Amino acid sequence: MARAALNDAAATVAASAGKPPRTPPPRRRAGHRLSGRWGWTARAGSAGFLAPAVLLVAVLLLVPFAVTLYQSFTQYDGIRPARFIGLDNYERLATDSGFRKSLLNTFMWTVGTLLLPVVLGLLIAVLTNGASRLAWVRYAFVLPYAISGTATAAIWGFILRSDGALNQALGFLGLESLQREWLLEWPTNTIVMIVANTWQAVGVAVILFLVGLQTVPQETVEAGTLDGASGLRLFRHIVFPQLRPVTVVVVGISIANSLRVFDVIWLLTQGGPGRVSETLAVTMYRQTFVVSDYGFGAAVAVVLAVIVVGASWIYLRQQMPKRA
Amino acid sequence: MKHRKSLAVVAAATALWLAACATGSETSDQSTDTLTLNGDRSDFVPAYTAAGEELKKLTGFGIEPRNVPSTENYQQVIRSSLQSSSSTDIIKWWSGYRLQDLARTGSLANLDAEWDKAVKNGWVNADTKPSFSYDGHVYAMPMYKSYWVIYYNKKVYKDLNLSVPTTWEQFIGNAEKIKAAGVTPFFATQEAGWTAFIWFGEILSKLDPDFYVKLMNGEAKYTDPPARRAMEIWADLYDRGFFTAPDTSWDNEPALFKAGKVAMVPMGTWRNAAFAQNGLTEADYGAFVMPPVTPNTKPSVIIESGVFAVPQRASNADAAKEALGEWLNPAVQKTWVDGINDISANPQVGITNPILTSVVQQVQQLKPMELERYWEASPPALIEGNVQDLAAFMVKPTPQNIESTLQKMENRAAAEWAKWREQR
């Protein structure tokens, strides 16, 4: 999920930031016979090293996806054998108004999950990095990540429902005019669910940025201060550019995970009311598991996969270290 | 060197563990004298086992229940395993068109003989056969027979000197007085998804039960006057502030009802178990059938029966059929309905719960027309879509939205009925 993804990248950035990119061992030009330690024994060895990971992923993840890809060209109710119908499902997608809403929500989620956790994470990392006495405060932001999905959905439901904690608090503060049916109106419900997701996702961004900040060389900052820059200017012109590798990772991971968000939405609104808060992941689930139109759901999944892979790839290209 | 040794130890331990890996206690080593049963209601599991013991005395086969805690995932599991021998011997499913959705794939075993035997023994009302059939043949046996009633909080009623309504005017009058006293009269939510159809189904059926039947079978339109009138009534009730907020959590319903924050809850008699387990007794709550809207409207009540079906390719299909033939036996049903605190599909089986008894008595007096619940009364894809539209209406229940909601539902009905009939 979002947590795992962002988390994993945490360690990568820390070490990779500020280091010269690793140069792979020299490759012989194609056509030369590889010999010695670069010969077939090495290739057999590398096959052995690659095999566990590749086999696990290919057999258990990629094959099911290939099956889903095939199913997207069929009409399949989950019981009777799938019947090939070509691009019919995709044509239906193109004209389905619910699908367009779903795309819009997915886009909102992507933008929201890029802005909120990334910006907030950066802010909090910067604030806790400087104030060493208050460093413990960062636990407040990092802990929600470890709480289970059931508990998270339960508590955010408590907060966001019409009779929930948020409206109670607003009433208590005399702000009755701000009370709303947070989960019932679009686009409000999508936005508050993005906030609920941010509550968990920001912790990872905080860690990533904290780690990135620790790699900013002290000398550069001191030099900047000596030149008279301070506060915001210091950050914008000295510190932030050094954070570029971190930022790219956070952004890249956020994109991939924002497009896959499901639990929060399903448990809070089930994509409703009237399907207004569905994203592509939710639409896929609904079409497959609720309406039992497996072919149509598969088509939605394929569209989502194309978007996720495409969007992630753009960032990964920047991320991968350049060859010497 | 040290690393290598510890690695070797770990590798050996893992290999040993993997070799001795556990397999599911419920799915491996299938004994020959139990039938496996799959369902999505964890609260039924103890009752399945208890009823299974009675079945064992009669047929030599007990029941070993499994459970999938999510309804959507349960549906996928059943669909994926229905045409293979990996499905359980008995599956819990829904009646009406949802059953037909499975039966028309040819994956379910024919239960005509078992049904006829039950009818002959007086174990089931023969009029209910259509709910459990497809194309004239029976494919499932009813698990229970729940009536949809209005539960009311007796304390609220007593405090406001209200009596159980027998006419629509009394029903609405009660609601008005309850609202004036600061209590929410009716519980309604779309938070759980499916609950959005409840009030639409209730009002429409109490307005014009014959139209309800036609509409459910695709012989009338959502845009016809009775449907429109039902929506108008519903919108009016919303306008008077009679309902809970549409995003009230369904989990909170028993607590709100018990605390007297909500006075009346429309639910099937199966909900009785939840109220009882929350500590409510006969002194605290009762139930009545919603009165018809006009005096000349035929009385009606909405019925719901979960079903048991047997996949053709299940490993113990024949034994499962035999067991289902004895399912409605009073000996089995007595234990079963005691366990689930609901009403048996076998009219001979007595009920101990006083609230359920009162419901049965009311039904016997009213002799109402029995209607299939909305959820099972039309093709599933149509219902799933319409429920979403009804949910959207609940959020904005204004007269202006009535037309657009009905139109959306009618458009979907036209499309889905065409699909349903074509896939015959």
Added chain:
Amino acid sequence: MARLARNTLLLLLAALWLVPTYLLVVNALTPAGEYAGAPSWFPTGFGFFDNLAEAWSAAGLGMGVYNSLLYATISAAIAVFAAAMASFAVIVMPVRRRGLWFALIYSGTLLPLQVFLAPLFKAYVGVELYDTQFGMVVIYAALCVPFAFFMVRNYLTTVPGEITEAAQMDGAGWFRLFWQIHVPIAKSSLLAAFVFQFTWVWNDLLFGITLSTSPNIRPVMAALAEIDGGYSSLGPPVVLAAALAVSLPTVVLFLAVQRFFLSSLKPVG
């Protein structure tokens, strides 16, 4: 002053962030019998352990915790080990088409998880892995590999090539090189990957529900799902107490280990 302003802002944000956690704890404390259908801001009685006990026996949480511990530890370990080997192959060894292998493994993480459920269910039933511990371990390991791979691979790119070449001049074979040089260097990223994947497996619900059904195979979140939902008569406080309790192991693990890999992620030297 500036410092005061930023500290205040920080504390304000932290307080805001703690509100949901606070509400979670308070509402898990509410005794089930006193629950009035709406969340409360202040503790009303202390029913946490009663709630938890009820949930524990109703849902068979003990067995679920045991299963999840087993799966999370073993699957994460397998995934991290496989990922480390693959990263080593892609970065250090002379593999052709590195980009392809990276894409192949990493793409496993880009797809929404529901996509896998129906095909995997059928496949598992077909090869009789359905409802087995081995089946659960294998799918969790596969799901954990892509991110672990991404992490460790990037970390290994920072290892200077001279170390590898020096070791090879000493006549080290590939496995010795991997096990005695690169794994110790990458220890912090391996540990971090392990912790993150452990948490993910621990919190998984969908695969637990779909690929297992018996209480002795089901992971903890799937067991918890048995008492969650409107048909259960146990009530929200009980479910919350259980959800909170089963979240504790990951919180504890994270707190215990976080300081270690956060600080050890600093560049060496």
